[in-house]
Amino acid sequence: MAEEYRAKVFKSGNSVALRLPKGLGLKEGTEVLLREEHGEYRFEPIDKPKRKIDLTGIWGAIPDLKLIAPEDRLFEERELNWGPFDERD
Template sequence: MPRQWKTKTFKSGNSVAVRLPKSAGLTEGDDVILVPHDDGSFSFWREQDGARVLDSLFGAFSAGFMAEGRGDIEQAERDWDGQPRAA
């Protein structure tokens, strides 16, 4: 099981903040990406680790994912000027 920490939120100016232990691996001034999920949970990582996080997400797909491609998908012509085309 990954390490976990318990903490409390606190008010900092007009924001809500979370204090993280040094052992979490963040340092002062790190740019952090925070992603809220539909279930109320959050994920976060250092911005500099974004490529590694993306790679780990791709590793989460099964070995056979899209092995047969996407299949035939009909797509309407697009008018890149923003005006809908008559069919």
Template sequence: MGKEYTAKSFKSGNSVAIRVPAALGIEPDREWAVEWVDGNLVLRAKPTAKRKIDISGFAGKAPGIRLAPREDFEERPSAIAARKAAGLP
């Protein structure tokens, strides 16, 4: 196995925490699965989630690009009546 390090547990709010030595190379802000097995504390790194990109702010920002008209909904009868009352096609 590898080199053994000593760590001390301490109270942090309503939890008990153990600091992990930086020499182990564990990156911060990572999620871990913690399990108590036969008197041993077992830590397993959870797989990192893929980052998602929010593209909602991009619509209409590119110059020269025209968005296709929405054709996924039927026009409301009230909108048709208002258009005809205004004399529009």
């Protein structure tokens, strides 16, 4: 038989909140997906995507760091020399 827990709904600002027992094993800050099916509520943890590093906060803190403008990334065309396998000779 599944374990049963009691939880209490309370007012939090202009919303209602549900305080879940620690015994459920949820960690603080865990996001959950809540579903209502035929008057029953089900929730499951959402796997968070991996965090990306945001360097905008340190922009300018490294004086020698320079951005490469897209137009500076263009390469001049040149003829390739494939050596003895070149069929143009």
